[in-house]
Amino acid sequence: MHKQNTLSPYLIITLILIASAVLSVAVGSVFIPLPTLWDVLSSAIRGTASTLDPEGVYLKILSGLRLPRMLMLAMVGAALAGSGGAYQGLFRNPLADPFLIGVSSGAGLGAVLAMLAKSPYTPAGLISVPLAAFCGALLTVLVVALLARVGRTVPTTNLILAGVAVSSFASAVTSALMIHSTGELRRALVWLMGGAIMTGWSPILAVLPYVLIALTGLVLIGHPLNVLQFGEEQALQLGIRVQRARWITIALATLATAAAVAFAGIIGFIGLVVPHIIRMLWGGDYRRLIPLSMLGGASLLLLTDVAARTVIAPQEIPVGIITALLGAPFFLWILKLSKAQNYW
Amino acid sequence: MKSLIATILPALLMLVACSSAPASVTGGGIKLQDGLAREVTLDKPAARIVSLSPSITEILFAVGAGSQVVGRDSFSNYPADAAAIPDVGGSMGSYSFETIASLEPDLVIAAEINTPEQVSALEGLGVKVYYLSNPTDLDGIYTMLQTVGTLSGHVDEAAALSTSLKQRVDSVRKTIAKAQAKPLVFYELDGTDPAKPWTPGPGSFLDMLISEAGGSNAAAGLQSQWAQISIEELLVQDPDIILLGDSIYGMTPEQVSARPGWDDLTAIREGRIYPFNDDLISRPGPRLVDGLEELARLIHPELY
Amino acid sequence: MLEVIAISASYNHKPIIEDISLRLDKGSVLALIGPNGSGKTTFIRAISGVLPLRKGTVKVDGQDINNMSPQQRARKIAVVPQARSFPAAFTAEEVVALGRTPHLNWLGKVTERDMVIIEEALEKMDLTALRSRAVSELSGGEQQRLFLARSLAQGSPLLLMDEPTTHLDLQYQLSLMERIYQLAHPSDDELAKGVQPRTVVIAIHDLNLISRYADQVGLLVGGRLITLGKPQVVLTPELLSSAYNLPLQVIHERGFTLVMPSNPPEGRKDQ
Numbered sequence: 001m002h003k004q005n006t007l008s009p010y011l012i013i014t015l016i017l018i019a020s021a022v023l024s025v026a027v028g029s030v031f032i033p034l035p036t037l038w039d040v041l042s043s044a045i046r047g048t049a050s051t052l053d054p055e056g057v058y059l060k061i062l063s064g065l066r067l068p069r070m071l072m073l074a075m076v077g078a079a080l081a082g083s084g085g086a087y088q089g090l091f092r093n094p095l096a097d098p099f100l101i102g103v104s105s106g107a108g109l110g111a112v113l114a115m116l117a118k119s120p121y122t123p124a125g126l127i128s129v130p131l132a133a134f135c136g137a138l139l140t141v142l143v144v145a146l147l148a149r150v151g152r153t154v155p156t157t158n159l160i161l162a163g164v165a166v167s168s169f170a171s172a173v174t175s176a177l178m179i180h181s182t183g184e185l186r187r188a189l190v191w192l193m194g195g196a197i198m199t200g201w202s203p204i205l206a207v208l209p210y211v212l213i214a215l216t217g218l219v220l221i222g223h224p225l226n227v228l229q230f231g232e233e234q235a236l237q238l239g240i241r242v243q244r245a246r247w248i249t250i251a252l253a254t255l256a257t258a259a260a261v262a263f264a265g266i267i268g269f270i271g272l273v274v275p276h277i278i279r280m281l282w283g284g285d286y287r288r289l290i291p292l293s294m295l296g297g298a299s300l301l302l303l304t305d306v307a308a309r310t311v312i313a314p315q316e317i318p319v320g321i322i323t324a325l326l327g328a329p330f331f332l333w334i335l336k337l338s339k340a341q342n343y344w
Numbered sequence: 345m346k347s348l349i350a351t352i353l354p355a356l357l358m359l360v361a362c363s364s365a366p367a368s369v370t371g372g373g374i375k376l377q378d379g380l381a382r383e384v385t386l387d388k389p390a391a392r393i394v395s396l397s398p399s400i401t402e403i404l405f406a407v408g409a410g411s412q413v414v415g416r417d418s419f420s421n422y423p424a425d426a427a428a429i430p431d432v433g434g435s436m437g438s439y440s441f442e443t444i445a446s447l448e449p450d451l452v453i454a455a456e457i458n459t460p461e462q463v464s465a466l467e468g469l470g471v472k473v474y475y476l477s478n479p480t481d482l483d484g485i486y487t488m489l490q491t492v493g494t495l496s497g498h499v500d501e502a503a504a505l506s507t508s509l510k511q512r513v514d515s516v517r518k519t520i521a522k523a524q525a526k527p528l529v530f531y532e533l534d535g536t537d538p539a540k541p542w543t544p545g546p547g548s549f550l551d552m553l554i555s556e557a558g559g560s561n562a563a564a565g566l567q568s569q570w571a572q573i574s575i576e577e578l579l580v581q582d583p584d585i586i587l588l589g590d591s592i593y594g595m596t597p598e599q600v601s602a603r604p605g606w607d608d609l610t611a612i613r614e615g616r617i618y619p620f621n622d623d624l625i626s627r628p629g630p631r632l633v634d635g636l637e638e639l640a641r642l643i644h645p646e647l648y
Numbered sequence: 649m650l651e652v653i654a655i656s657a658s659y660n661h662k663p664i665i666e667d668i669s670l671r672l673d674k675g676s677v678l679a680l681i682g683p684n685g686s687g688k689t690t691f692i693r694a695i696s697g698v699l700p701l702r703k704g705t706v707k708v709d710g711q712d713i714n715n716m717s718p719q720q721r722a723r724k725i726a727v728v729p730q731a732r733s734f735p736a737a738f739t740a741e742e743v744v745a746l747g748r749t750p751h752l753n754w755l756g757k758v759t760e761r762d763m764v765i766i767e768e769a770l771e772k773m774d775l776t777a778l779r780s781r782a783v784s785e786l787s788g789g790e791q792q793r794l795f796l797a798r799s800l801a802q803g804s805p806l807l808l809m810d811e812p813t814t815h816l817d818l819q820y821q822l823s824l825m826e827r828i829y830q831l832a833h834p835s836d837d838e839l840a841k842g843v844q845p846r847t848v849v850i851a852i853h854d855l856n857l858i859s860r861y862a863d864q865v866g867l868l869v870g871g872r873l874i875t876l877g878k879p880q881v882v883l884t885p886e887l888l889s890s891a892y893n894l895p896l897q898v899i900h901e902r903g904f905t906l907v908m909p910s911n912p913p914e915g916r917k918d919q
Contacts, residue, residue, distance in 0.1 A: 028442045029443045030442050030443070030446050055448070057446050057448065060445055060469060061442050061445055061446065064468060064469040064470070065441055065442055065445070065469065066442075119460075120380075120381060121381060121382055121460050121464075125460070126460055126461070126464055182569070182570040183456070186457065187437075187459045189437065190436070195437050196437075196459075196461060198461065198465075199441065199464075199465040199468060199469075200464075200465065200468040220754065220755065222755075222756070223749075223752070223754065224754070226746065226756065227749050229735040230729075230735065230746070231733060233729075234727070234729055236698050236718055237697075237698060237721075237722060237727040238722050238747070238750060239717075239718050239719040239720075239721065239749050239750035240718060241717075241718050241719075242718075283737070284737050285742070287755070287756060309440075313433075313440065313443075314418075314431050314432055314433040314439075314440035314443045315433050315435050315436055315438075315440075316433055316436065316439070316440055318436060318437065318438065344736060344737055
């Protein structure tokens with residue numbers, strides 16, 4: 001909360017986001033140079049054929065794959081980083097991430113159960129996995145909250161403990177199911193590593209409302225989170241309805257994360273690392289930290305996805321693996337830098 | 345402001361429309377139902393085919409459609425000609441749909457290792473997909489060959505291949521009918537944990553092939569198609585023959601003999617432990633018959 | 649302006665304070681003393697509204713605090729915590745600004761008037777020069793002043809303080825007590841400018857700081873209010889020795905009332 005940079009942080013992050021988005025759309029196993037990109041898209045808008053793309057292959061790749069993927073990843077990255085920042089504020093813990101109270105293990109269990117059910121190849125069948133993942137995530141957090149409840153409050157320690165316990169249990173059940181059904185093993189593994197990002201435009205329409213509502217809410221909860229940094233008792237004494245603020249934060253963060261995970265699988269580290277980077281650069285005022293984290297999370301996920309798709313092309317490494325590989329050393333670097341300045 | 349919305353809105357709609365263009369439906373030609381209960385139609389046999397699994401690549405080459413394969417998955421290593429064909433990914437569970445789309449195939453053939461989401465994603469790109477299910481018995485191989493032959497325009501070759509395969513299978517069956525005993529066979533899929541190696545259990549394809557080859561699967565009493573058997577159980581069963589399917593990953597008979605407790609097994613003491621090319625029996629395709637013949641030779645050397 | 653009517657409160661199902669009643673006028677300082685465990689902290693928490701009462705009522709300016717929303721309560725009552733756990737990265741200015749929370753909307757938007765109040769609070773506590781420093785970079789005394797400044801910015805007429813002088817060096821203890829007294833007793837100039845006298849309840853350990861800075865003293869023993877009155881009345885050897893279970897004597901020296909053990913330390917010569 002101490003640096004006042006002259007350049008607006010929003011401007012900087014937005015520029016980074018735009019650059020990441022353009023990169024994400026231009027790069028792949030087929031590199032589409034910017035002029036071609038511009039020509040293809042503007043021709044499509046005008047309804048004419050692009051001279052640089054006579055057979056329409058570029059257009060097919062762009063509109064069928066890259067653009068929807070770019071939008072999906074931007075939403076997922078924003079949801080994960082925004083929720084991560086909110087949880088770090090709520091739990092007053094630098095290690096908090098959006099999966100702290102069970103979203104990922106609940107989603108994983110739901111997804112694997114749906115995969116084992118071997119639904120028919122119908123629209124209903126195809127939606128079964130993300131739907132089950134979404135419901136699994138919400139149900140798990142509900143169970144955690146009920147277990148952690150003391151009267152009308154959910155004390156932080158209880159939440160974390162219950163979250164850890166329920167997550168372990170759900171993960172164990174998921175692993176057992178996976179080992180038992182070798183046919184679906186690969187499908188489940190890829191999903192759990194964030195390598196099964198759903199393609200096409202319909203998943204985007206499905207995720208959009210949840211993410212929009214949740215992220216808007218999280219942006220608005222910045223001030224109460226600031227006050228909460230002094231502890232719940234002081235926050236109450238300063239006039240904040242503490243329990244209401246906590247429940248709202250948990251509900252919004254869960255909604256955003258569950259929607260993201262349902263359609264992209266489990267992608268770690270974004271929710272943990274991005275808020276820390278933002279905090280180091282522009283301070284810990286949550287009114288600013290959360291929206292900036294969302295923009296930063298979108299950018300980072302887009303960039304790691306570019307790496308995932310190009311490093312050993314045509315192989316596509318599951319994005320979750322890249323974020324984990326990069327995330328761990330990055331976090332250590334942040335730790336080293338943070339010792340020099342007081343930023344938490 | 346209004347003109348901005350007027351530009352962006354149709355642009356978005358346009359992009360959405362481009363991506364959901366339905367595959368063209370034409371009458372006549374080829375119409376088949378695939379393994380996902382989808383109806384797949386082609387005007388004429390596919391000239392540009394992408395294969396998403398090594399077994400499908402093998403089948404395509406076997407029916408003479410090798411030159412029509414314009415893209416194949418990373419694991420397609422047989423026949424040797426497949427290496428020259430562009431790689432479309434798949435080693436980490438995801439394929440490069442971009443590469444597949446840019447190859448402009450008439451047809452993509454998927455296998456059971458592919459997920460419904462992948463099929464749906466390809467369809468969303470306007471690519472035609474046929475999902476080829478695994479056979480559940482030996483006869484299923486001929487159906488697979490026939491299907492691929494129809495899709496690729498090599499019906500006659502497929503039929504001829506099926507006939508010759510059937511003859512070989514019959515030949516094996518006739519030979520095995522003369523067998524006096526039914527040796528107990530242990531087939532190791534993965535011996536990373538020597539106390540509990542992985543083996544094909546009852547109901548698996550290999551289990552069935554071992555029976556056809558005149559043997560009996562030591563793992564027949566286990567619970568699932570892909571199961572672990574403990575070394576204790578193996579010692580009780582005391583198989584006559586040990587086949588190392590993990591030899592393609594570097595497992596040797598010497599390494600196995602060196603495992604603690606394993607030298608009590610009859611098969612090891614008598615040296616009846618052999619490496620086995622797992623590709624021959626793990627890929628549903630014509631080479632299953634090669635695998636069957638190899639199994640028969642190893643299980644009943646006295647008949648060959 | 650503060651009316652405490654027969655309150656009892658428990659913590660973890662153990663009754664801590666029983667049947668305490670007192671009244672406090674506007675513009676006075678009440679020092680709450682008593683041995684450890686006598687319930688001083690519990691009392692502070694109870695009248696601030698964060699600890700539910702088992703029995704009794706607390707009224708501020710005639711209103712029952714239970715009938716107030718947290719925001720209304722915060723506008724009436726400000727609690728100055730012991731500066732022990734706090735988010736390290738906040739600047740002094742940001743901490744004081746957060747004192748305005750009960751007057752801000754959900755987004756925490758600060759108006760011109762809020763800025764003026766924040767400035768005044770910083771000035772009054774001599775923190776203007778330190779406004780951009782992080783809390784962790786301040787000394788113990790500065791941190792305590794900071795939290796007092798926050799409560800000032802909160803603008804609440806009732807200030808509750810729990811052991812604010814613990815861990816402070818002597819000069820900081822004295823200057824803090826002086827400021828607290830001034831808050832309850834503004835100078836004529838300040839009164840002319842419209843500054844309102846505050847009412848302060850301060851739980852305090854150090855008996856020797858009380859006589860000059862407290863208008864009234866309340867002695868809590870075993871959760872009950874044994875005596876309430878002017879310092880001279882409460883700070884007597886009889887009451888104190890029985891409360892602290894220790895023979896104590898009271899000395900009046902140069903305007904200060906000092907409390908110390910009545911027997912010299914055993915086995916020491918030269919006393």
